Amino acid sequence: MAETTAIAEVSLADTDVDPHREAWIAISQTHAAVTGRLQEALTAAELPPLPWFEVLATLDRAPEQRLKMGELAEALVISRGGLTKLVDRLIKAGLLERTFCETDRRVSYATLLPAGIELLGEMRPVVRAELAAAFTANLSVAEAEGLRKTMERIRGSACGTS
Amino acid sequence: MAETTAIAEVSLADTDVDPHREAWIAISQTHAAVTGRLQEALTAAELPPLPWFEVLATLDRAPEQRLKMGELAEALVISRGGLTKLVDRLIKAGLLERTFCETDRRVSYATLLPAGIELLGEMRPVVRAELAAAFTANLSVAEAEGLRKTMERIRGSACGTS
DNA sequence: TGTCAACTATTGCCTGAGCAACGAATTTGT
DNA sequence: ACAAATTCGTTGCTCAGGCAATAGTTGACA
Numbered sequence: 001m002a003e004t005t006a007i008a009e010v011s012l013a014d015t016d017v018d019p020h021r022e023a024w025i026a027i028s029q030t031h032a033a034v035t036g037r038l039q040e041a042l043t044a045a046e047l048p049p050l051p052w053f054e055v056l057a058t059l060d061r062a063p064e065q066r067l068k069m070g071e072l073a074e075a076l077v078i079s080r081g082g083l084t085k086l087v088d089r090l091i092k093a094g095l096l097e098r099t100f101c102e103t104d105r106r107v108s109y110a111t112l113l114p115a116g117i118e119l120l121g122e123m124r125p126v127v128r129a130e131l132a133a134a135f136t137a138n139l140s141v142a143e144a145e146g147l148r149k150t151m152e153r154i155r156g157s158a159c160g161t162s
Numbered sequence: 163m164a165e166t167t168a169i170a171e172v173s174l175a176d177t178d179v180d181p182h183r184e185a186w187i188a189i190s191q192t193h194a195a196v197t198g199r200l201q202e203a204l205t206a207a208e209l210p211p212l213p214w215f216e217v218l219a220t221l222d223r224a225p226e227q228r229l230k231m232g233e234l235a236e237a238l239v240i241s242r243g244g245l246t247k248l249v250d251r252l253i254k255a256g257l258l259e260r261t262f263c264e265t266d267r268r269v270s271y272a273t274l275l276p277a278g279i280e281l282l283g284e285m286r287p288v289v290r291a292e293l294a295a296a297f298t299a300n301l302s303v304a305e306a307e308g309l310r311k312t313m314e315r316i317r318g319s320a321c322g323t324s
Numbered sequence: 325t326g327t328c329a330a331c332t333a334t335t336g337c338c339t340g341a342g343c344a345a346c347g348a349a350t351t352t353g354t
Numbered sequence: 355a356c357a358a359a360t361t362c363g364t365t366g367c368t369c370a371g372g373c374a375a376t377a378g379t380t381g382a383c384a
Contacts, residue, residue: 077194
């Protein structure tokens, strides 16, 4: 295709027309931008940082509003060590409690407390508003559905192949 | 579908069927998962971490293979302070150099050096392979294009509204 | 049954990034 | 032309998160 024989000035510019990589760059930038805006909105409202919301929201959706540490770490896509300390902070704030498993004494659960549910109730509208500003104006419900499925498909192959 | 009329146990579960938020969760998880895989692949190949690649690749695509610090920070969606130190590390590794502007002595450029181009050449195939594993199997070129445009649209409104 | 392998969560250490304060340079307004 | 306000980049402080090592449990297999 390209003439690599000529002058070397342009070098590898031709290899850059990769639609997949372009898409990935767009995903990264958008993710960072939206995350930044979410964080900003939460700070402005004097609410805890975004990871706290992720924890609370994930637990709220779980059966009995509790999750094993390992499951929670996987859901949030962070390391187990990182999660331990993140949960520690939420416990210290009185939002969560650590409960234990009768049948397997290795596992511990992060369990949502009423105070956590209440805080979640305060954070949710802020997050929802920011997401609406970013998404609703640009995506129909059907498009959002399609986008979600696409991303989940990608994630599936990104996890399974390991 | 679900019977929300009964006991109040389920509480706010019904408000969770928000396609936009579902899509956002999928984006976050996928981004984290793919980023993790990229990082893993680079580490396995004994190459520098992902942010180094982002810097090198971004500069390589810039005119004259250099960018003002502010522009670079915006392209990578990180803070200026963070970028200063990131660039410091790349300079210490001999991949970049700091050059200055004649007409405006406040600005400094991050300028790609030959060693940086060479390293980029080593990192690119690794990154490309991982992205191919995640994307190519799941997305046609046309879908990738559409995905990119969608994300850029979202990012546009996420930045402009501030 | 006893030992070894696999798994769960936590801890210490270290690195990377954001925020706010700062110094330097430029632009604006008068 | 001078002063104030803005812009650009760097630095110190702080903290969140990953990795590797550890302790405590469970399961498997001889």
